Amino acid sequence: MQDVIIIGAGPVGLYLAKRLEKRLRVLVIEEDKNIGKPVHCSGLVSKNLFRFVKQDRAWIEHEVNGALIHAPNGKKLRLKKRNVYVINRAGFDKHLANQISSRIMKNTRAKRISIKDTVKVETNKGVYESRILVGCDGSNSMVARHFNAKPRETMNGIIAITRERNHDDFVELWFDKRVTDGVLWKIPRGRKTEYGGMGNNLKFNALKEFFGLKDFEKRAGRIPMGPPKTYFNHCLLVGDAAAQIKPWSGGGLVYGLTCADIAAENITKAFKRNDFSESFLKRYEQEWKKRIGGRIKAGMLARGMLKRMNNAQISLALSSANRVRFLMNKLDMDYLVK
Numbered sequence: 001m002q003d004v005i006i007i008g009a010g011p012v013g014l015y016l017a018k019r020l021e022k023r024l025r026v027l028v029i030e031e032d033k034n035i036g037k038p039v040h041c042s043g044l045v046s047k048n049l050f051r052f053v054k055q056d057r058a059w060i061e062h063e064v065n066g067a068l069i070h071a072p073n074g075k076k077l078r079l080k081k082r083n084v085y086v087i088n089r090a091g092f093d094k095h096l097a098n099q100i101s102s103r104i105m106k107n108t109r110a111k112r113i114s115i116k117d118t119v120k121v122e123t124n125k126g127v128y129e130s131r132i133l134v135g136c137d138g139s140n141s142m143v144a145r146h147f148n149a150k151p152r153e154t155m156n157g158i159i160a161i162t163r164e165r166n167h168d169d170f171v172e173l174w175f176d177k178r179v180t181d182g183v184l185w186k187i188p189r190g191r192k193t194e195y196g197g198m199g200n201n202l203k204f205n206a207l208k209e210f211f212g213l214k215d216f217e218k219r220a221g222r223i224p225m226g227p228p229k230t231y232f233n234h235c236l237l238v239g240d241a242a243a244q245i246k247p248w249s250g251g252g253l254v255y256g257l258t259c260a261d262i263a264a265e266n267i268t269k270a271f272k273r274n275d276f277s278e279s280f281l282k283r284y285e286q287e288w289k290k291r292i293g294g295r296i297k298a299g300m301l302a303r304g305m306l307k308r309m310n311n312a313q314i315s316l317a318l319s320s321a322n323r324v325r326f327l328m329n330k331l332d333m334d335y336l337v338k
């Protein structure tokens with residue numbers, strides 16, 4: 001019997017295992033054969049990432065210091081954001097996996113869970129038991145489904161990687177309702193260029209046409225937004241499984257790791273008190289909401305507005321934003337209070 005089973009060896013599950021394994025027996029279950037693959041993430045992060053994982057040139061592809069935003073009417077808004085990094089997600093995930101000593105069972109798919117005084121996880125390789133289960137199993141979380149915990153919305157995230165070398169110092173963003181109800185982007189990756197976008201029903205054909213793309217490598221994933229309930233008897237949801245994502249950008253790495261820290265503290269307390277009840281584990285959700293809940297709520301409001309606006313209204317909103325860009329330049333990409 002394990003103390004904790006974590007389903008999902010993505011960055012959030014691996015980081016959580018590292019936080020817990022000093023005091024508890026941890027088993028990580030991962031359905032894929034290789035850690036970090038397939039990649040379905042741009043890996044654009046602020047320097048806040050290095051609060052959790054020491055910066056390492058091995059998985060940093062490029063650094064940018066701003067964003068150029070294109071309004072539907074062709075006007076441009078330039079924002080300064082220093083120290084934003086484009087990381088290689090496969091390399092980052094492998095780096096995290098190399099730092100933990102807990103057992104990671106790859107090629108193992110969690111199929112069903114049952115919870116009484118302990119948790120039983122049925123997989124294609126047998127049944128495993130623990131006191132606590134953590135669902136770090138991403139946007140299509142089977143753990144979240146077990147509790148019928150659904151995010152408010154889930155968008156398509158699609159990426160086309162081309163072989164164009166690109167050492168620009170800024171990312172580019174486009175808003176255009178004719179193409180997507182979300183956003184399109186171009187990210188310089190040093191030896192490559194990434195074209196991507198998110199939105200309901202956004203497809204590769206639309207991306208291809210908008211950017212005039214020919215040869216590219218495809219990557220895609222789902223982006224959940226608007227977190228559901230994240231604590232249950234003997235169980236927590238963390239990361240994309242909990243939709244702990246910034247609704248304005250689809251970025252989830254820094255928020256997932258922030259919540260993994262809070263989960264680790266509360267799981268450790270639950271073992272000290274021998275209390276794995278929903279009423280005790282509720283403090284996990286109260287604490288993560290205190291840290292990032294306000295930003296997520298504001299992001300969901302902005303997302304709702306963007307969905308209702310037409311191109312003329314978006315252009316007007318961006319030209320108003322241009323007038324207060326000195327304030328926007330000062331905003332931290334992730335947190336309200338650092």
Ligand SMILES: Cc1cc2nc3c(=O)[nH]c(=O)nc-3n(C[C@H](O)[C@H](O)[C@H](O)COP(=O)(O)OP(=O)(O)OC[C@H]3O[C@@H](n4cnc5c(N)ncnc54)[C@H](O)[C@@H]3O)c2cc1C
Binds near residue numbers: 007109136
């Ligand atoms: C197109 C796109 C671009 C993005 N760009 C950015 C970005 O630039 N910056 C940023 O911060 N975030 C970005 N994100 C979001 C980011 O990828 C996620 O927030 C991050 O991967 C969340 O990590 P996680 O560990 O919670 O989930 P995941 O990385 O999804 O890991 C979940 C793991 O669980 C495993 N799993 C799932 N189900 C099971 C099961 N039943 N049994 C066993 N294992 C299972 C999966 O194989 C996977 O390894 C992007 C997302 C998309 C789709």
